[in-house]
Amino acid sequence: MQLSTTAAVITGGASGLGEATARHFAESGAQVTILDRDAERGPQVAAEISGYFAQTDVADEASVAAAIAQAKDKMGSITAAVNCAGIAIGAKTVGKDGPHPLDAFQRTIDINLVGTFNVSRLAAAEMAKNDPEPDGARGVIINTASIAAFDGQKGQAAYAASKGGVVGMTLPMARDLASSGIRVMAIAPGIFMTPMLAGLPEEVQQQLAADVPNPARLGDPLEYGRLAGFIVEMGYLNGEVIRIDGALRMR
Numbered sequence: 107m108q109l110s111t112t113a114a115v116i117t118g119g120a121s122g123l124g125e126a127t128a129r130h131f132a133e134s135g136a137q138v139t140i141l142d143r144d145a146e147r148g149p150q151v152a153a154e155i156s157g158y159f160a161q162t163d164v165a166d167e168a169s170v171a172a173a174i175a176q177a178k179d180k181m182g183s184i185t186a187a188v189n190c191a192g193i194a195i196g197a198k199t200v201g202k203d204g205p206h207p208l209d210a211f212q213r214t215i216d217i218n219l220v221g222t223f224n225v226s227r228l229a230a231a232e233m234a235k236n237d238p239e240p241d242g243a244r245g246v247i248i249n250t251a252s253i254a255a256f257d258g259q260k261g262q263a264a265y266a267a268s269k270g271g272v273v274g275m276t277l278p279m280a281r282d283l284a285s286s287g288i289r290v291m292a293i294a295p296g297i298f299m300t301p302m303l304a305g306l307p308e309e310v311q312q313q314l315a316a317d318v319p320n321p322a323r324l325g326d327p328l329e330y331g332r333l334a335g336f337i338v339e340m341g342y343l344n345g346e347v348i349r350i351d352g353a354l355r356m357r
């Protein structure tokens with residue numbers, strides 16, 4: 107697959123890693139539809155990259171079905187789905203205010219894990235209808251895990267569980283979709299300079315950066331976007347999770 111001829115749906119494309127991916131894909135010639143719940147930033151970014159926007163809640167079945175239909179209609183086909191929509195919460199299993207609120211745990215799983223699967227399954231159903239490329243390829247799905255899937259920290263039970271689920275479903279999805287010529291990969295980012303991180307005090311940012319062995323800095327969202335683009339084009343990558351973290355292992 108070539109990025110220049112890709113028609114991609116990118117969830118979370120209104121901000122951070124998804125936005126950087128949307129911009130990188132569009133600059134490389136790809137068609138892009140942003141699926142995001144942010145009805146302000148989403149259309150703005152889409153307009154800047156001459157792409158499309160569908161306001162979407164990834165955890166909602168009907169919302170994603172409508173968004174995928176809209177993306178297919180605008181772009182003619184869907185050949186890539188990049189799942190970047192996600193939320194991060196911090197709460198201990200038992201904290202100062204008592205046990206971890208169950209609804210916060212469930213909401214995190216619902217958006218990060220169920221939402222990723224929801225978009226993937228509906229995008230894959232569309233991809234399966236594509237004419238295959240000469241090597242049989244019909245599409246690629248890229249899910250976003252986190253290094254918290256492997257070394258989650260205090261307060262990350264919900265987030266790490268959701269990202270562990272993303273890691274866990276990558277191989278079986280790749281196996282399920284193999285006969286349709288659809289690959290499934292996951293990226294596990296370390297700490298990236300997205301709006302979430304940019305809001306932290308300078309000294310906290312510096313401390314986080316200092317913990318990264320090499321290079322000792324936070325990740326640039328474009329580095330995530332470029333890895334996603336590489337995965338689109340590298341047809342032998344399938345069923346695997348790639349850490350992109352400067353060798354960071356969280357303690």
Ligand SMILES: NC(=O)c1ccc[n+]([C@@H]2O[C@H](COP(=O)([O-])OP(=O)(O)OC[C@H]3O[C@@H](n4cnc5c(N)ncnc54)[C@H](O)[C@@H]3O)[C@@H](O)[C@H]2O)c1
Nearest residue numbers: 118120121122123142143163164191192252295297298300
């Ligand atoms: N930034 C990091 O350091 C980092 C590290 C590891 C993993 N990640 C993961 O990468 C992904 C992107 O993170 P980011 O830092 O770019 O975050 P971000 O907050 O900048 O962007 C997330 C986007 O997802 C959208 N979104 C949230 N819930 C949604 C929903 N239910 N439906 C549709 N859209 C929704 C938001 O509107 C936002 O535009 C997340 O899954 C996050 O867990 C980020």
